[in-house]
Amino acid sequence: MGAPLEAAYERCRALHREHGRTYYLATRLLPAWKRRHVHALYGFTRHADEIVDRMSGASPQARAAELAAWSAEFLRGLRDGRSDDPLLPAVLHTIQVFDIDLDDFRKFLASMAMDLTVTEYETYDDLLGYMEGSAAVIGTMMLPILEPSDRATAREPARQLGLAFQLTNFIRDVAEDLERGRVYLPRRDLAEFGVTRADLERALATRSSPPKIKHLIRYEVSRARRHYALAAPGIPMLAPASQACMRAAYRLYGGILDEVEAQDHDVFARRATVPKWRRLTVALACILSRPGTAVPAPAAADVPQQRDPSALLDLRGTAA
Structure with missing residues (x-):
């Protein structure tokens, strides 16, 4: 794997370790080759959640725009097979390796958008x-x-x-x-x-x-x-x-x-x-x-x- 992909997986692992201690511990019981893929899915969901829940004073409109832009980058990555985002290459690779249903990701992003208004x-x-x-x-x-x-x-x-x-x-x-x-x-x-x-x-x-x-x-x-x-x-x-x-x-x-x-x-x-x-x-x-x-x-x-x-x-x- 290239350096950007390795770095993306490591970023997802770090997010998982910092924010999902219970789930991270459980993931350590998987075979080593599977763990990075679980980290990638966690990193995807956690990053979207952080955009929505950011308490730094950003308005709901600003957070909605950021979520929409990141979602668009994800969809571009699915289409082009690559992304310059520091996290998404790991997610895109995991989707490709396991042929994960893309509709699940669309539903997830739709629910994250709901958190901005509901x-x-x-x-x-x-x-x-x-x-x-x-x-x-x-x-x-x-x-x-x-x-x-x-x-x-x-x-x-x-x-x-x-x-x-x-x-x-x-x-x-x-x-x-x-x-x-x-x-x-x-x-x-x-x-x-x-x-x-x-x-x-x-x-x-x-x-x-x-x-x-x-x-x-x-x-x-x-x-x-x-x-x-x-x-x-x-x-x-x-x-x-x-x-x-x-x-x-x-x-x-x-x-x-x-x-x-x-x-x-x-x-x-x-x-x-x-x-x-x-x-x-x-x-x-x-x-x-x-x-x-x-x-x-x-x-x-x-x-x-x-x-x-x-x-x-x-x-x-x-x-x-």
Whole structure:
């Protein structure tokens, strides 16, 4: 490989190591030749996210223009087979090596553009429309690298794992997203638990959640675990050399939800993180797991899909 391509892969790896510690650790369990390609996909998604979330004072219009210009450079690279961007050569090479569906990248960029104008979602179905591009397609982008025995069968579990990871991030980062002016938890969910945006703002200011916000977060944790449960059957379908990586990612991201529970669902008190010792223990256990072994589904896998008041009673507790 030429120097610009090597430099692009290294840039993607550095982004991954700095910003995606949990996923980066899991990626180290892949064969060495596959890791750079996962770094490339992470670098692509992270760079777009940084353009959208930049807090340096750039206006939404300026960030939209930057995202559009970078997206256009990506599309030019797909057409011409090259790019002078410091990151994109690695992405273009990875797409070529694995023949990754280009529609996944278009959907992803469309969702990133939504973040510049959309700050709230009315229902979970509305949020899923956004997450289709921001999360589900990342699962399907990864499939060619992970080499499932049957890509068509593994596709839906891969989508569900992307959704599970993203919803986990939304739960953990409620405070951080609110500081950016966004609330990803659906308005209808907030209303069902008696929570207003003003309540979230007060919790951010005091760094403490009242009971009704904790009940809301408890429900969202259970919803995320449903996605994990739907994703679990896909991991044993992957190539044996890919399974330890995805088992670790599955368990470590799920572990963030465990940490949220351990702090009584108060996501404003501190950012929930998995301790380093647990990350290393999980990684070792996943290395030792026999390929093809079933992945245990989360205990809260039977969360009701339809959100009516009677279905929520066991999750809401006493309103406050």
